[in-house]
Amino acid sequence: MSDAQGTVGIVVGHGGLSQGLIDAVRRIAGDAADCLTPLSNEDKGPDELRAELDRIVGDQKAVVFVDLRSGSCGMAAQACCRDSLVRVVVCGVNLPMLLDFVFSREVPLEELAPHLAETGRNAIASITGA
Amino acid sequence: MLYRVDERLIHGQVVIAWGHQLRPERYVIVDDHLAGSAWEQDLYRLGAGSADVVFATSDEARDALPEWRAAPVRTILLTRDVGSMCRLGESGALQGESVNLGGIHHGPDRAEALTYLHLTHEDMADLRALEAEGVEVTARDLPEAHGVTLATLLNADVG
Numbered sequence: 001m002s003d004a005q006g007t008v009g010i011v012v013g014h015g016g017l018s019q020g021l022i023d024a025v026r027r028i029a030g031d032a033a034d035c036l037t038p039l040s041n042e043d044k045g046p047d048e049l050r051a052e053l054d055r056i057v058g059d060q061k062a063v064v065f066v067d068l069r070s071g072s073c074g075m076a077a078q079a080c081c082r083d084s085l086v087r088v089v090v091c092g093v094n095l096p097m098l099l100d101f102v103f104s105r106e107v108p109l110e111e112l113a114p115h116l117a118e119t120g121r122n123a124i125a126s127i128t129g130a
Numbered sequence: 131m132l133y134r135v136d137e138r139l140i141h142g143q144v145v146i147a148w149g150h151q152l153r154p155e156r157y158v159i160v161d162d163h164l165a166g167s168a169w170e171q172d173l174y175r176l177g178a179g180s181a182d183v184v185f186a187t188s189d190e191a192r193d194a195l196p197e198w199r200a201a202p203v204r205t206i207l208l209t210r211d212v213g214s215m216c217r218l219g220e221s222g223a224l225q226g227e228s229v230n231l232g233g234i235h236h237g238p239d240r241a242e243a244l245t246y247l248h249l250t251h252e253d254m255a256d257l258r259a260l261e262a263e264g265v266e267v268t269a270r271d272l273p274e275a276h277g278v279t280l281a282t283l284l285n286a287d288v289g
Contacts, residue, residue, distance in 0.1 A: 014142065045137050045235030046210075070177030071142035078173050 006105030007112065008060050009036045011093060012053060012077055013067040016040065025098045032102040041072050050076040061086045061109060063101060063116065065093035088113040096123035131199060132206045133224065135215050136232035139164075139208050140177045143233070143272065148206065149179075151273045156182040158198060158207040160191040160218050188217035195223055212253040216260055224265045231257075231269040231283075243283050246271045254284065 011018035018038035026033035037056055041049050053064065053076055064077040069091035081087035090097065090113055097120035104112060132152060136144060139159055148154075157178050164170050165187045175183045182203075186194060191207075195218075198205060209215045215229055233246045240248035247269050249257075257280055261267050267280040 043235060045237060046139075048235065048237075068142050070140065070145050070179070072138045075138070075141065075173055075177065078176075079170070082169065 006035065006061075007063055007107075007109060008057075008105075009063050009065060009098070009101050010039055010053065010056055011036055011065045011098070012039045012041070012049075012073040013093070014041055014071065014073065016042075017067055018065075021093065021095060021098060024095055025102060028095075029099055029102050035102055035105060036098065041076075046072055046076060049073070050080050053077065053080045057087060059086075062088075063109070063113060064089045065098065065101075066091050067093055085109075090116050090120070092117075092120055094120050094123055096120060131204075131227075132230060133215065133227055134206060134208050134230040134232045135210075135212055135234065136208055137210050137234045139210055140174045140183070144206065144208065145177060145179065147272050149181075152204060152206065154181050154204045154206045156184065156198075156203050156205045158184045158186065158191065158205055160186055160188055160207060160209045160214055162187045162214070165190070188214055188220075191218050192220065192223045212249070212256050216256040219260050219263060219265060222263050224260065225263055226265075228266040228268060229260060231267065232271055244269055244271075244278060247283075249283075258284070 011021055018040055022033055022036045022038050025036060039053055039056060044052065049072060057080065064081055064087060066073045066077045066089060068074050074091055077089045081089050086109065088109055097116050100119040101116055107115065132148065140157055159174060165185045171185050209218065211234065218224065231247055234240070234248050236242065236248045239250045243249050257267050261280055269278040269283060
């Protein structure tokens, strides 16, 4: 799944969420989803989850997407990316955010992370019939 | 006050499921390592929302327990392992209280007691000792889940 040419994305989530999100990206964007790797917290303790994430990221430039900032996934991601110039965490992952990411991987990381967070926020709307 | 052993400490299950039911105003994390790690404390504080978060070693927590119990502050006390909860409970400090076993994943020398709970033989001995000191020990991952008594856990084929 890794790609030395651009930033890679790791989606860390509870249960089957991360795999489901990446499957959805693939249905919409096709092979562009290859830059995304799922990681579930299922059956993993905090240390194991963090070590697995660290192994997947390796020395790649990476955005680590997590579902819950305050959950075990968020904790592992923040610990794994602490003090790194080539790893950032984006919390509250959603599909529009991932779709934006797979076509924006050449954007510098320091611009990319806030841009993706903004994309995710902008995709949330309350629509009433009135 | 909820006393819970959960390897993940402040995380979704605690903050959302238990937090929704208990509406804690304070989390106390009893952990000898985290008590001295400022950056890790910051991470856990981010997860606690508006609730206060206190970090303490087992010894500090044992001394502070009477004060925490007496204060009208809804509190969830967390340890990441059985050993820390037992050290907290030394000298009968937890007598009359209930300890909730919430989640310990598989690991070296741990055997599955429940899908969310993996214990070593030392853990089992520690839990027996806790109960012998008048502490009720029950496994329950989520508030609505069926509680499993220590006696049931001990009768399970663990290890």
